[in-house]
Amino acid sequence: MNFKEEIKIIGLRGIPLIKKGDKITDIIIEALNKNEISLEDRDIIIIAQSIISKSNGRIRNLNKINPSERAVEIYKHIAPSIRSLGLPEKDPKLIQAILDESKNIIRSEHVLITETKHGFICADAGIDKSNVGEKGIITLLPKNPDIDAEKIRITLKNKTNKEIAVIISDSFGRAFRIGAIGTAIGVSGIDPILDMRGKKDLFGYELQTTIIGQVDSLAAAAQLVMGESDEGIPIVLIRGYNFQFNEKSKIKSILRKKEIDLFRSPKDEKFLEILKNRRSYKFDFASKDVDKKVIEECIELARWAPSAHNGQFWRYIILQKGMLRERLVDKMNEKLRYDLLKDGNGEEVIKGKIEKTRNTFLKAPFLILLCLDQKELEKYEDTERTHNELFLGVQSISSSATYLLLAFETKKLAACWYCAPLFAKDIVKESLKLPKSYIPMVFFTVGYPLKAVKAPNRKDLKEIIYEPRILD
């Protein structure tokens, strides 16, 4: 028997408005009776998410939501493009509800594309404002639609003795086409996909990559009967679709992993990861050699930092292990000894600090010195502007230094920024025979790490964003 020649899509009429606590299986059985339909093995029941959410009490009153600072920030960011496109306003309370339902906000422009806590990528975390009835009431997606589908399937099986499948559906927009489409968000009894790989096509060729999203196709077909607005048909029966029964099926099994999802902009995420993961590494390095070419590639990236009037005042000196580095560090330590003595430190303390400095700067596979080349700074007659120009130089080389540290992070290299050369400028210049216009500023130790470093605390946003008070 070939079921696929005819598939029936039957909307169940006469379903009452669903309230919290209603039993969806009882509603389905009553509706089947009213519609004079008896369940058969391999029937598929498609249920609109909205009635599952309502029966589970997954609704919220917007008036009772207190939007967070983040929700207000997002509101301010998206409101202009929403207005310019004439779309309905998304107030901060709704944005807060969306945030509460999301793991990630993937895009925030005129729409909020979210990754829900289940892992679905959809607009507004699947929150629905239509077909709810009361003003200010929104429905949230069910917490675990796979479990809801399974419970309904098992209860229906116990009551009717029929081996059926259940799909919970919602309508999701799509990235490249206008128009929402029925999409399965929970399944039971049917595999989400029909894997055709290894099967033969019409001409006998073996299919290599074909995987059919069968539950989404079924949900989309059911949507034609359910409608979106006031049709009031939240339950649809599909009969005649030939599928392999699988009581272990889960929609989660077809959620594409972030790493292979080309449209999730992994580059953005990777970039944010790099920003957050970069750490100052102040421990022993692994014995693994570092290729000088990799260091040069990182310095190549550091050239792209912004600089005042594009002066690019940064100069890098790469110091590999060897005599030159030893002599430099020993000379710097003479100055350190002198400074520490002047501060009244005892021999024990001085010895300890010198030993630590030797360890830090001599053991690192690479030591990189960053200098500011004053030659490129603008010249002024007055001291204030001359001083400010020097500040600009320092700010500019600092941005290059930051780029460099981030570039190291991309190469899985660990590094730390040390200010020691600043305290021994002349010695560094003299030891390395640097041009007169160079001001030694920073040492970077670089190598492969031996261990992970915990991130030190960051100040709260409130502490670092100063809100000026406007007095009238």
Ligand SMILES: Cc1cc2nc3c(=O)[nH]c(=O)nc-3n(C[C@H](O)[C@H](O)[C@H](O)COP(=O)(O)O)c2cc1C
């Ligand atoms: C301008 C500057 C100078 C620094 N000088 C030193 C230093 O001399 N010694 C040191 O151990 N760390 C130094 N650091 C590293 C800081 O301690 C480190 O960046 C800070 O603790 C934050 O840790 P994180 O970089 O892992 O986020 C310096 C960092 C900067 C930006």
